[in-house]
Amino acid sequence: MPLLVRKTLRDYRRALIGWTIGICLFSGMYTSFFPQMRENPDFYSQAALAKYPDGVRKLMGGLENITSGTGFLQAVVYQLFVPLLFTMCAVVLANRALAAPEESGTLELTLTLPVDRKRLVLERFAGLAVALLVVAVVSLAVLAILGSAVGLDVSFDRILAAHTGLYLLVLLFGTLALAVGAATGKKALAMSVAGAYAVVGYVVNALSADVEVMKWLNVFSPFHYYSEGNPLVNGFPIGDYLVLLAATAVLTLTAVLSFDRRDVGV
Amino acid sequence: MTAVVETEGLTKFYGKRRGLEDLTLEIHPGEVFGYLGPNGAGKTTTIRLLLDVIRPTRGLARVLGADPRDAAIRGRIGYLPGELALEGREKASEYLEFLAGVRGGVAKGRIEALAERLEADLSVRMGQLSKGNKQKVGLIQAFMHEPEFLILDEPTSGLDPLVQQEFLAMVREVRTAGRTVLMSSHVLAEVEHVSDRVGIVRRGRLVAVEDIAALREKAVRKVELHFDAPVPEEAFRDLPGVRELKVEGASLRCTIDGRPDALIKAAARFTVVHMVSAEPDLEEIFLTYYSEDVHHAPVGA
Ligand SMILES: Nc1ncnc2c1ncn2[C@@H]1O[C@H](COP(=O)(O)OP(=O)(O)OP(=O)(O)O)[C@@H](O)[C@H]1O
Ligand SMILES: [Mg+2]
Numbered sequence: 001m002p003l004l005v006r007k008t009l010r011d012y013r014r015a016l017i018g019w020t021i022g023i024c025l026f027s028g029m030y031t032s033f034f035p036q037m038r039e040n041p042d043f044y045s046q047a048a049l050a051k052y053p054d055g056v057r058k059l060m061g062g063l064e065n066i067t068s069g070t071g072f073l074q075a076v077v078y079q080l081f082v083p084l085l086f087t088m089c090a091v092v093l094a095n096r097a098l099a100a101p102e103e104s105g106t107l108e109l110t111l112t113l114p115v116d117r118k119r120l121v122l123e124r125f126a127g128l129a130v131a132l133l134v135v136a137v138v139s140l141a142v143l144a145i146l147g148s149a150v151g152l153d154v155s156f157d158r159i160l161a162a163h164t165g166l167y168l169l170v171l172l173f174g175t176l177a178l179a180v181g182a183a184t185g186k187k188a189l190a191m192s193v194a195g196a197y198a199v200v201g202y203v204v205n206a207l208s209a210d211v212e213v214m215k216w217l218n219v220f221s222p223f224h225y226y227s228e229g230n231p232l233v234n235g236f237p238i239g240d241y242l243v244l245l246a247a248t249a250v251l252t253l254t255a256v257l258s259f260d261r262r263d264v265g266v
Numbered sequence: 267m268t269a270v271v272e273t274e275g276l277t278k279f280y281g282k283r284r285g286l287e288d289l290t291l292e293i294h295p296g297e298v299f300g301y302l303g304p305n306g307a308g309k310t311t312t313i314r315l316l317l318d319v320i321r322p323t324r325g326l327a328r329v330l331g332a333d334p335r336d337a338a339i340r341g342r343i344g345y346l347p348g349e350l351a352l353e354g355r356e357k358a359s360e361y362l363e364f365l366a367g368v369r370g371g372v373a374k375g376r377i378e379a380l381a382e383r384l385e386a387d388l389s390v391r392m393g394q395l396s397k398g399n400k401q402k403v404g405l406i407q408a409f410m411h412e413p414e415f416l417i418l419d420e421p422t423s424g425l426d427p428l429v430q431q432e433f434l435a436m437v438r439e440v441r442t443a444g445r446t447v448l449m450s451s452h453v454l455a456e457v458e459h460v461s462d463r464v465g466i467v468r469r470g471r472l473v474a475v476e477d478i479a480a481l482r483e484k485a486v487r488k489v490e491l492h493f494d495a496p497v498p499e500e501a502f503r504d505l506p507g508v509r510e511l512k513v514e515g516a517s518l519r520c521t522i523d524g525r526p527d528a529l530i531k532a533a534a535r536f537t538v539v540h541m542v543s544a545e546p547d548l549e550e551i552f553l554t555y556y557s558e559d560v561h562h563a564p565v566g567a
Binding site for chain 2: 003004007010011014104105106108109111112113114115116117119262263264265266
């Protein structure tokens with residue numbers, strides 16, 4: 001593994017452990033509620049319908065079928081909270097790649113190493129991608145094991161398909177933050193842009209079934225490509241995932257080119 | 267021999283703010299070049315341009331014969347940033363090893379030897395290093411791979427006097443080995459004993475480049491002569507280079523610009539019993555560059 005990637009991962013280590021534990025605890029805790037839910041299916045689906053007004057429920061992905069293993073997993077893990085948490089993780093880690101060290105001044109010495117700027121950005125991106133992959137793999141393992149323990153009865157390849165989508169989704173937001181940081185060197189800006197895009201993208205996707213404009217806007221929402229194919233039911237939506245990957249590639253290229261062109265630390 | 271640094275009309279504006287304007291300068295192989303100027307003069311700007319951290323608004327720079335954008339040449343440079351930032355939980359020794367690795371490795375024991383010389387404790391986490399110790403880590407990383415060209419931005423800031431002496435010894439060794447050094451400072455005293463030449467920048471412009479030996483010759487020095495009997499003032503009046511002449515009985519006080527030759531010859535007609543000559547005060551010349559608009563000063567290599 002290249003030195004710079006290794007160094008990036010070493011710098012991420014503590015944060016990475018924290019986020020991994022957080023995300024696993026969160027999804028694990030919710031998954032472990034499943035047996036209760038299965039015991040009282042009527043009560044919980046009534047409660048879910050009653051508890052939230054219509055609009056909110058739509059934002060939460062409908063909350064239908066939450067008493068089946070697939071519906072439950074979709075609602076409590078893949079719909080909102082875990083993508084949100086994981087996106088935050090991605091954006092925070094992405095900021096530590098360029099924008100944060102630039103603001104603190106530590107990037108200057110790194111830049112004066114005999115490493116091409118393009119390569120520096122690429123290796124920092126690789127470090128981010130590997131770090132997020134670690135979180136994804138560990139949380140996938142926790143979900144798969146816990147899921148079979150509580151009798152979710154969702155096959156591993158479906159969970160894998162959904163989790164792959166989750167990984168590609170957060171990698172996209174992380175790369176967006178990286179690109180904004182690479183272009184501007186401002187971590188607050190990078191965080192706001194990525195955060196706003198995630199929130200707006202989510203809302204647009206959630207409302208796209210009902211609101212006509214949202215339907216058109218939805219082609220720009222990463223959540224559309226993340227959830228449209230319903231991977232927990234249908235397996236890998238290859239085309240949709242390729243769109244997410246392509247967007248990440250474009251953003252990476254943007255990051256590389258814009259960082260190569262500008263003054264650093266100004 | 268190609269110049270180690272060669273710039274032509276090198277200019278950097280930060281928006282409308284002038285960082286550096288029209289710098290034309292050459293630094294030769296094997297010399298120690300002192301780069302002097304008051305706060306905000308443009309020293310750090312120049313250095314960052316040479317290292318491709320920032321890009322020139324216009325003008326040209328070549329370092330070690332190549333474009334500063336050429337990443338490969340940076341492996342032959344050792345750089346100490348003026349605003350060195352080191353942070354995190356990583357130990358200083360781990361960070362140094364990382365830097366060494368990226369630069370293609372350093373001789374075994376080299377880091378430890380430098381740490382010992384500078385009395386730096388490398389087992390401390392970087393975020394917890396004191397200012398002086400950060401500076402030492404910065405110096406170690408700049409020197410450790412024995413680069414052909416050292417660029418040191420205010421290297422002595424934060425160092426105690428003993429460590430400063432050790433650092434200057436390290437610079438002299440580098441010069442003896444035939445390698446090149448560019449170091450910036452606010453005060454001449456810090457660099458005059460190791461530099462061959464100094465360049466002086468003010469408000470983004472290079473106002474003078476001086477040979478230290480020549481500067482010393484031109485320097486103002488205070489001289490006191492004591493004779494065995496009172497001397498007439500007329501004998502010393504209007505001597506070339508003699509100023510602020512004061513004759514009181516058997517003693518004479520004056521300042522000399524440049525060579526003391528005329529004064530010595532005039533004094534030789536009398537019996538000199540005692541003579542005091544202070545070290546040339548280069549700082550004084552230097553301060554005139556700082557405070558006035560000196561445009562007639564010699565500029566260029
Ligand atoms: N990032 C920046 N943005 C705007 N102006 C800048 C920036 N960096 C430097 N300047 C301006 O450029 C000029 C030269 O600054 P520079 O840092 O090169 O000075 P210096 O000689 O290194 O000063 P010091 O001795 O204080 O370190 C100053 O007027 C400064 O205000
Ligand atoms: Mg400076």
